[in-house]
Amino acid sequence: MLSKKQLRSDIETVEKALKKRKFSFDINHLNSLENKRKKNQVETQELQNLRNIRSKSIGKAKAAGEDIEPLLAAVADFADKLDVAKSELQIIQSQIDEIVMAMPNMPHDSVPEGDSEEDNIEVSKWGEPGQYDFEVKDHVDLGELHGLDFEAAVKISGARFSVMTGKIARLHRALTQFMLDQHVENNGYTEAYVPYLVNAESLTGTGQLPKFETDLFKTHLHGEEGDAKTLYLIPTGEVPITNMVRDTIVKESDLPLKFVGHTPCFRSEAGAYGRDTRGLIRQHQFEKVELVQVVKAQDSYQVLEELTGHAEGILQALNLPYRKVALCAGDLGFSAAKTYDLEVWMPGQNAYREISSCSCFEDFQARRLQLRWKNPTTNKQELLHTLNGSGLAVGRTLVAILENHQQDDGSIRIPDVLHSYMGGITIIN
RNA sequence: GGAGGGAUGGCAGAGCGGCUGAAUGCACUGGUCUUGAAAACCAGCAAGGAUUAAUCUCCUUCUAGGGUUCAAAUCCCUAUCCCUCCA
Numbered sequence: 286m287l288s289k290k291q292l293r294s295d296i297e298t299v300e301k302a303l304k305k306r307k308f309s310f311d312i313n314h315l316n317s318l319e320n321k322r323k324k325n326q327v328e329t330q331e332l333q334n335l336r337n338i339r340s341k342s343i344g345k346a347k348a349a350g351e352d353i354e355p356l357l358a359a360v361a362d363f364a365d366k367l368d369v370a371k372s373e374l375q376i377i378q379s380q381i382d383e384i385v386m387a388m389p390n391m392p393h394d395s396v397p398e399g400d401s402e403e404d405n406i407e408v409s410k411w412g413e414p415g416q417y418d419f420e421v422k423d424h425v426d427l428g429e430l431h432g433l434d435f436e437a438a439v440k441i442s443g444a445r446f447s448v449m450t451g452k453i454a455r456l457h458r459a460l461t462q463f464m465l466d467q468h469v470e471n472n473g474y475t476e477a478y479v480p481y482l483v484n485a486e487s488l489t490g491t492g493q494l495p496k497f498e499t500d501l502f503k504t505h506l507h508g509e510e511g512d513a514k515t516l517y518l519i520p521t522g523e524v525p526i527t528n529m530v531r532d533t534i535v536k537e538s539d540l541p542l543k544f545v546g547h548t549p550c551f552r553s554e555a556g557a558y559g560r561d562t563r564g565l566i567r568q569h570q571f572e573k574v575e576l577v578q579v580v581k582a583q584d585s586y587q588v589l590e591e592l593t594g595h596a597e598g599i600l601q602a603l604n605l606p607y608r609k610v611a612l613c614a615g616d617l618g619f620s621a622a623k624t625y626d627l628e629v630w631m632p633g634q635n636a637y638r639e640i641s642s643c644s645c646f647e648d649f650q651a652r653r654l655q656l657r658w659k660n661p662t663t664n665k666q667e668l669l670h671t672l673n674g675s676g677l678a679v680g681r682t683l684v685a686i687l688e689n690h691q692q693d694d695g696s697i698r699i700p701d702v703l704h705s706y707m708g709g710i711t712i713i714n
Numbered sequence: 715g716g717a718g719g720g721a722u723g724g725c726a727g728a729g730c731g732g733c734u735g736a737a738u739g740c741a742c743u744g745g746u747c748u749u750g751a752a753a754a755c756c757a758g759c760a761a762g763g764a765u766u767a768a769u770c771u772c773c774u775u776c777u778a779g780g781g782u783u784c785a786a787a788u789c790c791c792u793a794u795c796c797c798u799c800c801a
């Protein structure tokens with residue numbers, strides 16, 4: 286959520302920044318609501334003040350043993366007036382909230398202009414796409430040789446699910462373990478195990494709600510829909526991990542907070558019909574190792590580079606060619622101020638495909654989360670900055686390994702760093 | 715499944731209709747003292763919001779949402795979470 290203070294005092298800057306990401310809003314409407322709010326709020330507070338004063342005087346009179354009847358009469362018609370004023374104010378405020386909650390974050394100055402992924406800018410590149418002296422297969426054909434089974438998944442659940450058995454299932458598990466160990470042992474993250482079903486407050490905190498409910502799987506617990514308690518399957522580990530520290534004032538000595546967690550992710554993929562229907566690229570359920578950091582405002586952009594580097598470290602260790610891309614304003618996620626995507630080379634598709642998305646949210650999430658620290662120099666509670674990134678998406682990493690490390694007979698070379706996690710297996714054939 | 719008890723500021727913990735935005739302790743900040751530190755003593759110290767050039771002032775908030783009342787941390791109802799006991 287953007288700062289309402291800024292929306293009041295400096296709406297032009299907000300408008301300009303959001304225009305960069307093609308988001309427009311009705312300034313006049315917002316301003317007129319704001320003016321109404323101001324007038325209403327002042328009136329309401331005056332009424333409340335009067336009521337408080339009179340109530341106090343009644344208390345005093347009673348304590349002094351005086352007759353309070355005339356005082357009661359004087360205050361009699363207050364309640365109605367106050368009720369009307371209060372409910373009007375509430376309506377206006379919820380109208381404003383609705384607008385503000387639907388406004389995305391402002392892009393950082395360094396974010397390139399542009400409308401779509403076409404306009405993203407390549408920042409760096411690591412490794413060279415491999416040269417193959419045979420016809421490369423894509424991961425679906427390769428996977429089916431080694432235990433990747435989409436037919437079984439369709440039978441069990443339907444489209445966009447997968448089943449893995451044998452060595453490929455183990456490779457999938459090995460990747461997860463390797464990533465977690467790497468981030469815990471070498472990059473200084475604290476491992477976190479978190480719930481996969483979360484409440485609406487958590488999703489509001491990180492920005493998935495109220496705007497993107499249709500992307501989520503929704504469950505209800507005891508009772509009919511409507512009055513049942515609603516829980517959502519997490520679309521990313523970011524949600525539970527970041528919300529661990531919702532409504533807290535973090536001790537300075539605990540900063541920065543660095544968490545890594547492995548979770549499944551569930552996405553309805555609404556609006557993605559027909560895209561990436563083949564294979565593991567776009568699934569309703571997939572695994573991800575998620576990095577989350579909570580830092581002081583002044584550190585956040587340096588930490589974004591660092592966190593992105595941690596994700597890159599995994600790709601490098603697995604010897605997977607990739608490039609780092611700065612998302613343009615139009616391609617930025619709702620809550621992000623700046624995002625780097627890491628795109629891994631996929632020989633089967635002859636293209637770079639997203640495998641990690643690393644974002645700085647500045648105080649956009651922290652404001653919703655009420656996530657603060659006490660700054661000793663100002664002696665004030667200040668919002669922290671949040672960041673997260675995939676380190677990495679496990680399913681897509683599996684795809685990348687299959688496609689990049691395939692050999693002409695369809696076998697797969699296992700990268701060295703995974704051998705110990707594979708019980709010594711160096712090749713899948 | 716049943717019966718109770720609880721949720722209060724950064725933390726711990728009083729208060730149980732009006733003088734309580736909230737005692738006290740800890741933590742924190744400033745000061746006195748000290749060569750320095752500790753201790754002791756003194757002072758300050760919740761958040762959010764409205765208004766303001768700023769100060770002042772005002773409003774809201776004692777888990778959340780409703781209700782009673784001129785007045786609610788305090789009484790009533792509902793929800794959530796925690797704890798204890800019984801089956």
